[in-house]
Amino acid sequence: xxxxxxxxxxxxxxxxxxxxxxxxxxxxxxxxxxxxxxxxxxxxxxxxxxxxxxxxxxxxxxxxxxxxxxxxxxxxxxxxxxxxxxxxxxxxxxxxxxxxxxxxxxxxxxxxxxxxxxxxxxxxxxxxxxxxxx
Numbered sequence: 407x408x409x410x411x412x413x414x415x416x417x418x419x420x421x422x423x424x425x426x427x428x429x430x431x432x433x434x435x436x437x438x439x440x441x442x443x444x445x446x447x448x449x450x451x452x453x454x455x456x457x458x459x460x461x462x463x464x465x466x467x468x469x470x471x472x473x474x475x476x477x478x479x480x481x482x483x484x485x486x487x488x489x490x491x492x493x494x495x496x497x498x499x500x501x502x503x504x505x506x507x508x509x510x511x512x513x514x515x516x517x518x519x520x521x522x523x524x525x526x527x528x529x530x531x532x533x534x535x536x537x538x539x540x
Contacts, residue, residue, distance in 0.1 A: 412472040420465065431473050434466040435481045435488075442492045450530035453540060457503060463521040496524035503540075 417427045426433060441459040449456060470478055470485065502509035502522050509515075509522065516523040529537060 412474075413469045413477075416469060416472050417465070420468075422465065426465075431466075431469050431477060431481060434462065434469055435484050437462050438466050439484065439488045442488045442495075445492060445495045445526045445528075448528040448530050449526040449533050452532050453536035456526075456533060460503060460521045464519065467519070492521070493524075495527050496521075497527050499523050499525045 411430065413431045414427050417430070429436070441462065444450070444459075451459075466485065470481070473481075498516075502514060503525070504512075504514075504522060509519075512519075514522050525537065526533065
């Protein structure tokens with residue numbers, strides 16, 4: 407690839423894995439859609455996995471902001487649809503899932519970075535157990 411790709415450059419600088427970098431914005435969108443399907447079915451992974459999945463949504467947000475408009479436009483409807491589906495199966499958390507200090511440091515707010523302030527309505531057994539000590 408001879409032309410600059412601001413999304414892949416950003417992912418590289420963020421320390422994303424090789425597969426995430428290679429798949430770029432398309433991969434971030436597909437991953438978010440997959441995560442939303444997992445939440446819809448009853449999230450069966452751990453709280454650490456959930457944190458990673460929500461970090462993936464933040465990566466997607468940042469990448470969308472860097473992508474050229476024509477690329478952004480190609481994925482916007484899919485992201486909006488996945489977000490709407492997620493909002494139906496998530497409930498407000500009592501605080502940022504990473505904690506208030508991290509939220510303040512990162513500038514995350516429930517209105518803009520809502521994925522960091524919500525939890526699955528139907529956590530699987532492992533996540534439900536992990537949330538007891540959260």
